Amino acid sequence: MxxxxxxxxTIRALRAEVAALHAELPRNQLVVWTAGNVSARVPGADLLxxxxxxxxxxxxxxxxxxxxxxxADLVDGDLKPSSDTAAHAYVYKHMPHVGGVVHTHSTYxxxxxxxxxxxxxxxxxxxxxxxxxxxxxxxxxxxxxxxxQGIVSTLDGHRSRAVLMRNHGVFxxxxxxxxxxxxxxxxxxxxxxxxxxxxxxAPLPIDAQDVxxxxxxxxxxxxxx
Amino acid sequence: MxxxxxxxxTIRALRAEVAALHAELPRNQLVVWTAGNVSARVPGADLLxxxxxxxxxxxxxxxxxxxxxxxADLVDGDLKPSSDTAAHAYVYKHMPHVGGVVHTHSTYxxxxxxxxxxxxxxxxxxxxxxxxxxxxxxxxxxxxxxxxQGIVSTLDGHRSRAVLMRNHGVFxxxxxxxxxxxxxxxxxxxxxxxxxxxxxxAPLPIDAQDVxxxxxxxxxxxxxx
Amino acid sequence: MxxxxxxxxTIRALRAEVAALHAELPRNQLVVWTAGNVSARVPGADLLxxxxxxxxxxxxxxxxxxxxxxxADLVDGDLKPSSDTAAHAYVYKHMPHVGGVVHTHSTYxxxxxxxxxxxxxxxxxxxxxxxxxxxxxxxxxxxxxxxxQGIVSTLDGHRSRAVLMRNHGVFxxxxxxxxxxxxxxxxxxxxxxxxxxxxxxAPLPIDAQDVxxxxxxxxxxxxxx
Amino acid sequence: MxxxxxxxxTIRALRAEVAALHAELPRNQLVVWTAGNVSARVPGADLLxxxxxxxxxxxxxxxxxxxxxxxADLVDGDLKPSSDTAAHAYVYKHMPHVGGVVHTHSTYxxxxxxxxxxxxxxxxxxxxxxxxxxxxxxxxxxxxxxxxQGIVSTLDGHRSRAVLMRNHGVFxxxxxxxxxxxxxxxxxxxxxxxxxxxxxxAPLPIDAQDVxxxxxxxxxxxxxx
Numbered sequence: 001m002x003x004x005x006x007x008x009x010t011i012r013a014l015r016a017e018v019a020a021l022h023a024e025l026p027r028n029q030l031v032v033w034t035a036g037n038v039s040a041r042v043p044g045a046d047l048l049x050x051x052x053x054x055x056x057x058x059x060x061x062x063x064x065x066x067x068x069x070x071x072a073d074l075v076d077g078d079l080k081p082s083s084d085t086a087a088h089a090y091v092y093k094h095m096p097h098v099g100g101v102v103h104t105h106s107t108y109x110x111x112x113x114x115x116x117x118x119x120x121x122x123x124x125x126x127x128x129x130x131x132x133x134x135x136x137x138x139x140x141x142x143x144x145x146x147x148x149q150g151i152v153s154t155l156d157g158h159r160s161r162a163v164l165m166r167n168h169g170v171f172x173x174x175x176x177x178x179x180x181x182x183x184x185x186x187x188x189x190x191x192x193x194x195x196x197x198x199x200x201x202a203p204l205p206i207d208a209q210d211v212x213x214x215x216x217x218x219x220x221x222x223x224x225x
Numbered sequence: 226m227x228x229x230x231x232x233x234x235t236i237r238a239l240r241a242e243v244a245a246l247h248a249e250l251p252r253n254q255l256v257v258w259t260a261g262n263v264s265a266r267v268p269g270a271d272l273l274x275x276x277x278x279x280x281x282x283x284x285x286x287x288x289x290x291x292x293x294x295x296x297a298d299l300v301d302g303d304l305k306p307s308s309d310t311a312a313h314a315y316v317y318k319h320m321p322h323v324g325g326v327v328h329t330h331s332t333y334x335x336x337x338x339x340x341x342x343x344x345x346x347x348x349x350x351x352x353x354x355x356x357x358x359x360x361x362x363x364x365x366x367x368x369x370x371x372x373x374q375g376i377v378s379t380l381d382g383h384r385s386r387a388v389l390m391r392n393h394g395v396f397x398x399x400x401x402x403x404x405x406x407x408x409x410x411x412x413x414x415x416x417x418x419x420x421x422x423x424x425x426x427a428p429l430p431i432d433a434q435d436v437x438x439x440x441x442x443x444x445x446x447x448x449x450x
Numbered sequence: 451m452x453x454x455x456x457x458x459x460t461i462r463a464l465r466a467e468v469a470a471l472h473a474e475l476p477r478n479q480l481v482v483w484t485a486g487n488v489s490a491r492v493p494g495a496d497l498l499x500x501x502x503x504x505x506x507x508x509x510x511x512x513x514x515x516x517x518x519x520x521x522a523d524l525v526d527g528d529l530k531p532s533s534d535t536a537a538h539a540y541v542y543k544h545m546p547h548v549g550g551v552v553h554t555h556s557t558y559x560x561x562x563x564x565x566x567x568x569x570x571x572x573x574x575x576x577x578x579x580x581x582x583x584x585x586x587x588x589x590x591x592x593x594x595x596x597x598x599q600g601i602v603s604t605l606d607g608h609r610s611r612a613v614l615m616r617n618h619g620v621f622x623x624x625x626x627x628x629x630x631x632x633x634x635x636x637x638x639x640x641x642x643x644x645x646x647x648x649x650x651x652a653p654l655p656i657d658a659q660d661v662x663x664x665x666x667x668x669x670x671x672x673x674x675x
Numbered sequence: 676m677x678x679x680x681x682x683x684x685t686i687r688a689l690r691a692e693v694a695a696l697h698a699e700l701p702r703n704q705l706v707v708w709t710a711g712n713v714s715a716r717v718p719g720a721d722l723l724x725x726x727x728x729x730x731x732x733x734x735x736x737x738x739x740x741x742x743x744x745x746x747a748d749l750v751d752g753d754l755k756p757s758s759d760t761a762a763h764a765y766v767y768k769h770m771p772h773v774g775g776v777v778h779t780h781s782t783y784x785x786x787x788x789x790x791x792x793x794x795x796x797x798x799x800x801x802x803x804x805x806x807x808x809x810x811x812x813x814x815x816x817x818x819x820x821x822x823x824q825g826i827v828s829t830l831d832g833h834r835s836r837a838v839l840m841r842n843h844g845v846f847x848x849x850x851x852x853x854x855x856x857x858x859x860x861x862x863x864x865x866x867x868x869x870x871x872x873x874x875x876x877a878p879l880p881i882d883a884q885d886v887x888x889x890x891x892x893x894x895x896x897x898x899x900x
Contacts (some may be wrong), residue, residue: 052900114872168799197339223279422564448504647789673729
């Protein structure tokens with residue numbers, strides 16, 4: 001694969017951005033030790049930037065990030081890519097609007113995933129960010145396309161930007177890596193709040209049309225232009 | 226609206242105060258990402274100072290704060306005001322003794338709100354700070370006066386400085402922004418403690434006259450003159 | 451009361467020690483906002499050093515600490531003493547071996563207190579530090595000797611260095627202020643662990659003679675000479 | 676025992692490494708106050724490096740670490756060794772492939788230990804790191820070889836690198852001290868996630884052959900070469 005000068009500049013910027021976004025994972029208590037990873041698609045090339053395998057959050061820097069193609073094969077970098085790279089690559093290959101992917105085993109979301117139970121849309125924050133329930137994906141072994149296929153088949157055509165992979169953890173997507181990190185943070189936050197609500201009774205439902213209205217507003221009105 | 230030199234000085238001071246108070250929200254684990262906001266009434270003018278929409282807590286500074294009138298229209302500042310500004314403005318318009326408002330989706334308080342259940346007054350700290358149970362407000366969509374009306378109709382004439390808005394989160398009020406932040410911190414703390422108490426049985430009640438006595442003392446004796 | 455030069459030196463050292471120990475309370479997540487306080491008896495005088503009322507943990511310094519007699523009347527310092535001073539003073543007056551007292555509303559311990567339930571001795575750490583269950587004290591209003599009496603009547607002759615005051619929070623004692631802080635930290639830690647154990651079933655009991663053996667060893671063998 | 680120059684250099688390096696690894700315990704919220712300890716075997720000698728007894732995490736430095744033989748007798752250092760040294764030493768004596776041992780009372784793992792219940796393998800992360808359930812060891816008093824025997828009899832021939840000692844806490848092992856700390860961190864993380872999953876229903880099982888496959892892959896493929 002020939003990498004143009006322009007793509008090389010983009011990769012340099014993305015190495016810095018992806019490295020910095022990794023700091024949000026421990027900061028938001030989504031990961032322990034070396035678990036979890038963030039990737040970004042390289043616009044204009046069939047490439048992605050991702051964390052190397054088994055490297056601690058203290059050692060993450062722009063230089064330690066690695067670049068692979070969408071078959072998860074190393075293109076640039078000194079270290080072995082994350083063992084989750086194939087799942088990230090599969091998502092970029094099959095969901096062209098996705099620019100960032102995040103994987104965590106964040107506690108509460110993973111607890112829902114362990115029971116194979118979707119997080120119901122009983123908070124305005126869930127309607128805002130996910131537009132409905134956060135769905136469960138299939139059990140899948142690591143090592144081939146199974147995890148990627150499970151993510152794509154669950155999220156394709158779904159409003160939710162996060163999927164609870166059964167007995168495993170969370171994958172979230174976004175238009176860029178920052179949006180995918182935000183979805184991962186929000187997913188854990190609502191997973192925790194709904195779990196705690198459910199411990200002492202049944203959360204009240206939100207009408208489907210109110211969910212639609214909240215989702216539409218948040219996607220279009222919230223934040224700076 | 227003409228802004229006098231004196232009001233301009235007040236606004237400058239409030240921008241700094243409100244910006245600094247926002248740091249208490251993540252520090253006390255009341256918010257994630259860009260959720261949550263603090264506002265202060267500008268004494269001597271129908272204005273308020275509030276956080277801009279969708280801005281991260283790392284980027285908050287006196288200069289990024291925005292000023293709106295009590296119809297939530299931008300009067301001063303470079304960014305779009307928080308999407309919750311209308312609710313804050315409605316409270317200032319209808320509760321003249323309120324000088325500060327805080328909104329969070331803090332986990333345990335929001336869990337009570339998801340079930341539409343008031344937090345019972347079973348701790349001396351609840352009696353001290355809230356003078357009785359922390360009440361639930363109605364479900365309301367964002368975008369008009371519904372949330373503001375729900376807050377005011379619930380808190381007006383009530384001792385509690387916090388309301389659990391159904392399926393949504395917490396709004397707290399105070400004589401100034403700092404007091405409203407304190408109420409938000411206390412609300413989450415007691416929401417958590419009572420939740421945990423209830424998980425293994427029924428908390429013991431506190432007699433109504435003891436609640437009154439604790440509330441009266443705390444409002445008048447606690448703290449420095 | 452005449453304060454000798456030697457007592458004045460002791461007070462200066464205790465102001466620094468008590469101020470520094472207050473930092474352990476938020477660090478160990480035992481308090482929010484201005485709640486909680488640490489005191490130390492002034493050896494050789496009927497005096498104690500304690501936190502002033504309603505002052506934030508950021509503003510605590512040796513100079514802001516206050517000195518009172520054992521009737522809780524201010525002897526030295528610019529600020530009003532903690533509203534819990536009478537309870538601390540009562541303990542020093544009636545338990546001559548106590549050199550330090552700590553008060554918190556730490557979450558899990560206060561949850562047990564809200565149900566009026568003692569923490570059973572089902573962990574070796576409870577046997578080590580508390581020598582048996584952590585007992586519940588009576589409900590008592592603030593403002594006179596009721597809280598102090600409740601602490602003393604519960605802890606006098608009991609191995610435990612902590613008492614769960616009903617619907618209120620924790621008071622812990624120690625040979626000095628540091629030991630009382632340690633007991634407060636340990637009390638919350640075991641309150642949390644036993645709570646979590648109980649959520650999914652009954653913790654296994656520890657034989658009474660094993661409790662005795664663990665307690666005796668920890669009191670005599672643990673730590674540096 | 677004669678200590679060669681080469682062993683002396685190894686000890687110097689291990690003092691620094693073991694001191695630094697102790698910081699991971701509070702950072703990952705596995706310990707409070709002075710509880711918990713990390714040790715490393717000294718390769719080429721029947722010695723270990725461990726934390727002194729009852730010393731706070733703020734005071735830990737390479738110089739404060741102590742060296743003992745495999746009977747837990749002090750060989751080098753100014754302070755009294757951890758009261759858990761006999762348990763660590765017993766493990767090194769009887770499990771020659773073990774190079775590091777960690778002991779904590781981390782909350783969720785200790786809660787499972789209080790009920791005497793193994794953590795079932797219902798997460799891919801448990802299969803990866805522990806290769807199956809995390810087992811329970813017997814109740815044992817401190818002061819002789821009972822704890823060490825309980826650890827060794829439970830872990831010998833077992834895939835798991837962690838054991839839940841009944842009513843007590845966790846011991847974890849690894850090829851070196853860092854690997855043992857990782858196992859302690861992972862053990863608490865999965866103890867928490869499975870606990871939370873169980874609170875609202877039964878986690879779904881993972882097929883035994885999938886557990887084997889995940890374990891084999893993680894041991895051989897994960898991380899850098």
